[in-house]
Amino acid sequence: MASSGEQDMVPETRVLAIASHVAYGFVGNTMATYVMQSLGCEVAGINTVHFSNHTGYRQVKGTKTSAQEIRDLYEGLVQSYLTDFDVLLSGYAPSAAAVEAVGDIARDLKRRAESKPGSFFWILDPVMGDLGRLYVNEDVVPAYKNAIHYADLILPNQFEAETLSGVKISSVGDITKAINKIHEIYKVPHIIVTSVQLSRLDGSSTPSSTLTVIGSTIRSDGSPRLFNIDVPTLNCNFNGTGDMFAALMVARLREAVFASSPSLKTTTSWVSPDDVPATDLPLAKATEKVLSSMHYVLEKTMEARTAELATPIDPASTEQLTDEQKRLRAHLRETKAGEVRLIRNVHALRNPKVIFKAQQWRET
Amino acid sequence: MASSGEQDMVPETRVLAIASHVAYGFVGNTMATYVMQSLGCEVAGINTVHFSNHTGYRQVKGTKTSAQEIRDLYEGLVQSYLTDFDVLLSGYAPSAAAVEAVGDIARDLKRRAESKPGSFFWILDPVMGDLGRLYVNEDVVPAYKNAIHYADLILPNQFEAETLSGVKISSVGDITKAINKIHEIYKVPHIIVTSVQLSRLDGSSTPSSTLTVIGSTIRSDGSPRLFNIDVPTLNCNFNGTGDMFAALMVARLREAVFASSPSLKTTTSWVSPDDVPATDLPLAKATEKVLSSMHYVLEKTMEARTAELATPIDPASTEQLTDEQKRLRAHLRETKAGEVRLIRNVHALRNPKVIFKAQQWRET
Numbered sequence: 244m245a246s247s248g249e250q251d252m253v254p255e256t257r258v259l260a261i262a263s264h265v266a267y268g269f270v271g272n273t274m275a276t277y278v279m280q281s282l283g284c285e286v287a288g289i290n291t292v293h294f295s296n297h298t299g300y301r302q303v304k305g306t307k308t309s310a311q312e313i314r315d316l317y318e319g320l321v322q323s324y325l326t327d328f329d330v331l332l333s334g335y336a337p338s339a340a341a342v343e344a345v346g347d348i349a350r351d352l353k354r355r356a357e358s359k360p361g362s363f364f365w366i367l368d369p370v371m372g373d374l375g376r377l378y379v380n381e382d383v384v385p386a387y388k389n390a391i392h393y394a395d396l397i398l399p400n401q402f403e404a405e406t407l408s409g410v411k412i413s414s415v416g417d418i419t420k421a422i423n424k425i426h427e428i429y430k431v432p433h434i435i436v437t438s439v440q441l442s443r444l445d446g447s448s449t450p451s452s453t454l455t456v457i458g459s460t461i462r463s464d465g466s467p468r469l470f471n472i473d474v475p476t477l478n479c480n481f482n483g484t485g486d487m488f489a490a491l492m493v494a495r496l497r498e499a500v501f502a503s504s505p506s507l508k509t510t511t512s513w514v515s516p517d518d519v520p521a522t523d524l525p526l527a528k529a530t531e532k533v534l535s536s537m538h539y540v541l542e543k544t545m546e547a548r549t550a551e552l553a554t555p556i557d558p559a560s561t562e563q564l565t566d567e568q569k570r571l572r573a574h575l576r577e578t579k580a581g582e583v584r585l586i587r588n589v590h591a592l593r594n595p596k597v598i599f600k601a602q603q604w605r606e607t
Numbered sequence: 608m609a610s611s612g613e614q615d616m617v618p619e620t621r622v623l624a625i626a627s628h629v630a631y632g633f634v635g636n637t638m639a640t641y642v643m644q645s646l647g648c649e650v651a652g653i654n655t656v657h658f659s660n661h662t663g664y665r666q667v668k669g670t671k672t673s674a675q676e677i678r679d680l681y682e683g684l685v686q687s688y689l690t691d692f693d694v695l696l697s698g699y700a701p702s703a704a705a706v707e708a709v710g711d712i713a714r715d716l717k718r719r720a721e722s723k724p725g726s727f728f729w730i731l732d733p734v735m736g737d738l739g740r741l742y743v744n745e746d747v748v749p750a751y752k753n754a755i756h757y758a759d760l761i762l763p764n765q766f767e768a769e770t771l772s773g774v775k776i777s778s779v780g781d782i783t784k785a786i787n788k789i790h791e792i793y794k795v796p797h798i799i800v801t802s803v804q805l806s807r808l809d810g811s812s813t814p815s816s817t818l819t820v821i822g823s824t825i826r827s828d829g830s831p832r833l834f835n836i837d838v839p840t841l842n843c844n845f846n847g848t849g850d851m852f853a854a855l856m857v858a859r860l861r862e863a864v865f866a867s868s869p870s871l872k873t874t875t876s877w878v879s880p881d882d883v884p885a886t887d888l889p890l891a892k893a894t895e896k897v898l899s900s901m902h903y904v905l906e907k908t909m910e911a912r913t914a915e916l917a918t919p920i921d922p923a924s925t926e927q928l929t930d931e932q933k934r935l936r937a938h939l940r941e942t943k944a945g946e947v948r949l950i951r952n953v954h955a956l957r958n959p960k961v962i963f964k965a966q967q968w969r970e971t
Contacts, residue, residue, distance in 0.1 A: 308657075579687070
């Protein structure tokens with residue numbers, strides 16, 4: 244029993260998780276809840292959509308939660324004194340009004356915790372789009388821009404970092420500019436840009452097979468402390484990896500903060516003293532573990548996907564289909580085969596072998 | 608890493624779980640999903656309500672899922688070929704129409720699996736009431752009576768067994784009659800009556816501190832094979848224990864069937880040959896593990912509850928309240944303190960020390 248006991252678990256952590264729910268597969272809260280629970284967190288989930296499956300399948304059934312329903316569920320927690328959360332993790336919200344509702348919940352939790360610095364922390368994934376394209380309504384952008392002022396850590400991808408900073412990232416140096424801007428405009432103390440393909444940027448010598456994660460914790464003078472971690476890309480579009488990253492970060496950041504100086508966990512927003520270098524930040528230590536867990540799980544997912552797609556399809560099952568129907572069928576099969584293999588690889592979430600190390604970001 | 612790896616897990620099992628969802632605490636799918644996942648099952652969840660907390664708090668906010676929404680979510684799975692489930696676990700449904708929707712889903716899954724005997728199994732918890740009292744609309748009862756004809760295993764409590772069988776259980780012998788009737792009327796091959804307090808029945812010498820679980824797998828002549836397991840009662844009303852029982856049963860029954868004769872898993876409804884005695888049934892073996900896991904977790908919950916309630920309340924936080932408000936506040940505090948401590952006791956779900964053994968039921 245030894246290694247499935249307490250010693251594999253992070254410090255006790257009560258999380259409110261607000262994100263989407265899918266019946267089948269792992270994205271949103273369906274991903275985040277299990278990931279955090281498997282590391283020992285108590286997770287309360289408010290689901291912002293109730294879908295049959297993730298949108299990567301290109302067809303989905305289900306309903307969205309209204310902003311009022313999100314507020315009501317939170318009000319239900321308040322009226323029964325069930326709001327003793329250490330962390331709020333918020334992901335996809337289906338409308339600007341829903342983003343505002345989440346922001347109001349975060350502010351209320353912050354207010355309740357204000358007499359105890361460090362006792363509440365908001366990790367916000369500003370889900371707006373990817374690869375140069377918004378996939379939410381345009382009014383969601385200003386809603387996030389308002390909300391982020393209250394967040395402790397945000398997890399934008401490259402496109403979202405551009406959207407929030409107003410800095411178009413076309414060179415390696417632009418990344419530093421964008422992160423600087425986000426610290427400056429929103430006073431958000433911690434930022435991780437979760438995926439940058441440096442090889443596509445001017446002035447980079449990074450190979451195209453590498454993905455870079457860049458993080459920063461602000462110093463008292465407002466300047467960033469930047470680190471990066473390079474990871475090999477896997478040749479597949481997985482769904483839910485942003486949610487896996489965020490959920491692992493909840494547990495690993497709190498663990499790293501508790502393992503740091505005793506006073507850090509009672510410091511507002513867990514901002515390390517100025518003399519802590521970028522690569523020694525709890526944010527950097529946490530990211531190392533997070534990415535190591537993820538790489539293992541995604542490699543296993545790739546293997547399982549390849550094996551699943553190698554099994555032959557019964558030709559009789561598709562012979563009546565049009566070419567378009569056959570293409571959809573093949574897409575559905577590939578998407579299903581690419582669902583993240585979380586359950587049987589839980590040991591890699593709990594006990595990652597740390598294979599990636601944070602480096603001081605080469606500010607150019 | 609050893610004991611959090613594959614060897615602690617049950618055979619690969621894909622489960623569709625249809626039950627309630629609460630943001631805070633562990634009941635319904637919120638309980639069942641984590642329990643089954645922690646044992647290695649892939650779980651797809653359709654949530655029949657979206658509530659802030661369980662009804663034991665006596666106040667709750669949230670919404671119920673309509674029967675049409677349940678059907679739509681399932682239709683979403685069908686249209687993307689995501690219905691390869693080995694087991695359906697169904698629990699609380701908020702209306703007769705919702706029970707019918709679940710029954711139709713079960714029949715559809717059964718139809719898809721009919722060329723492969725034993726490849727699909729429906730565990731149905733006919734949630735209708737407890738302790739002599741219905742807590743669903745009256746029209747839910749006939750809806751369950753129709754649906755149960757298609758179930759492989761049902762998990763009624765004493766009151767639900769009475770409702771389904773038409774036999775009022777007032778003596779020990781009535782239990783045998785009720786189970787016989789359920790086998791006979793509904794042709795359901797496996798039954799477990801999840802909680803009987805024998806000490807309250809005529810002709811019993813069982814102490815009042817004992818709760819009895821009684822199960823049966825049908826023989827080919829329609830007669831029951833009855834076993835019982837006695838467990839000590841804990842002096843607390845926990846919520847979600849029925850859901851914990853059902854979820855553990857999914858994993859442990861499949862495990863026991865796979866560990867039995869090789870042909871059992873390809874036998875319709877996993878009904879053991881007539882020469883297998885009651886106490887050697889996979890159903891009995893599974894129940895031993897299920898109850899041993901539960902007893903450990905509930906004992907730990909009791910300890911944690913006692914400790915939590917022993918911490919003093921700040922008198923300033925209640926001095927403005929009326930007596931009625933104070934009583935509600937105390938009730939909410941006790942209910943919260945009694946939430947099942949699942950996360951930190953996951954090892955007892957995965958590796959139970961079997962302390963309860965099935966006995967041949969003394970048919971009177």
